[in-house]
Amino acid sequence: MFAELRVAVVVPAFNEELNVARTVRDVPAFVDHVLVIDDASHDRTFLEASRMRRRGLEVLQHPKNRGVGAAIATGYRRALELGVDAVAVMAGDGQMDPRDLPSLLQPIVDGAADYVKGNRFARGDVWRVMPPARVAGNVALSMITKVTSGYWRLFDSQCGYTVASRRALAVIDAAGLFPRYGYPNDLLARLHAARLRVEDVGVRAVYGPNWRSGIRLTTVVYPMSFVLLRSWMRRLWATRVAPVEVAAAVETEQRCASAS
Ligand SMILES: Nc1nc2c(ncn2[C@@H]2O[C@H](COP(=O)(O)OP(=O)(O)O)[C@@H](O)[C@H]2O)c(=O)[nH]1
Ligand SMILES: [Mg+2]
Structure with missing residues (x-):
């Protein structure tokens, strides 16, 4: 538990046989469930993760x-x-520092956000730590994703260190x-598109x-261009063309959630 929240x-x-055991070991003790998704690795990832002894590990x-x-979607489900x-x-x-987890959870605890993501560029040392080619790619994709997602305040779109509230996952x-x-x-x-609040x-x-x-x-440029374009079109459709339908769907979900 973190504050009043049950956390997974x-x-x-x-193919993370070298890193997965350490990643599992370093997940903070307040986390209730650790769900490793071995994405059909060719190496010993499954065995390395399974040999760890930890409450709530699957x-x-x-x-x-x-x-x-898809691996993350399996974990969310x-x-x-x-x-x-x-x-x-x-x-x-092991690219996510466990010391940052409490500050990612805090906006959810406070009821200030539905989804929180890491922003490595908010810290001055990123220029020293991140390889220059990654800095360039991340800055470019972050700028494009401001347009496609419509979240103009957010940056570091490719940061995979995130926390989703139950409500956000139920809606999207x-x-x-x-x-x-x-x-x-x-x-x-x-x-x-679902009108959820996201914080960096x-x-x-x-x-x-x-x-x-x-x-x-x-291998990434083509699928990336496709997904950016598709998500942009869908988001525009949901926010500009069919906002009433989206609002109704979100409202129905909220009613179901508060009834359960
Ligand atoms: N490369 C790759 N990583 C995957 C796949 N499925 C799950 N992952 C995991 O997704 C995480 C992020 O991948 P990574 O290649 O490190 O991306 P990066 O950190 O953004 O450069 C890692 O923990 C991978 O083990 C897959 O099909 N391919
Ligand atoms: Mg990585």
């Missing part, structure tokens, strides 16, 4: 690789079944989330000695 942490992991497995967005109030994402490569249909790397951009546009909180950038990424410019 979702850990998407693909290691789920995709029979086939589906991508980081399980967390909703478990009835938690807030769900954080901490990637299985996480199962339909883009399955691969464009998922944060898709998610932000969905959150805006400064978090540490972590690029340890084992750091590597599955992102390859050649």
Whole structure:
């Protein structure tokens, strides 16, 4: 529990045998459920995660690789079944600093946000820690995502360190989330379409000695352009063309939630 909230942490992991056990071990003790999603890894990720002894640990497995967005959607679904109030994402490569989790949860505790995301650029050391090519890519995608999502105040769209409230997950249909790397951009546009409140909180950038990424410019540009365009169109449709229908859907969900 964190304050009055029951909290789950979702850990998407693909070929993370070197990092996943440490990631699970370092999840703060106040977290009630740790849900590792092994995305059909070719290595010992599943065994490394399963050997950890920790209250509330579950290691789920995709029979086939589906991508980081789909792994997170699987974790969200399980967390909703478990009835938690807030769900954080901490990637299985240990790039999220556990010391930042309380400040990401706080706006949900305060009732000030429905979804909170990390912003590594809010801290001055990002320029020293993050490799220059990643700085350039993250700045460019953050600027584009301001337009596509409509959240002009937010930055660092690609930061995967996030906390979603139960209400946000119930409203946005996480199962339909883009399955691969464009998922944060898709998610932000969905959150805006549903009129949910999103806040940025400064978090540490972590690029340890084992750091590597599955992102390859050649394979990511095409799907990324597609997901940005699609999420932009959908968001415009929901906020400009059919706002009444969206508002009605959100209201129905709120009524169901308060009745249950
Ligand atoms: N590359 C990759 N990562 C995945 C996949 N499914 C889950 N993940 C996990 O998603 C997280 C983020 O991926 P990563 O390549 O580190 O992205 P980056 O941190 O944005 O460079 C890591 O913990 C991966 O283990 C997948 O299909 N491919
Ligand atoms: Mg990573």
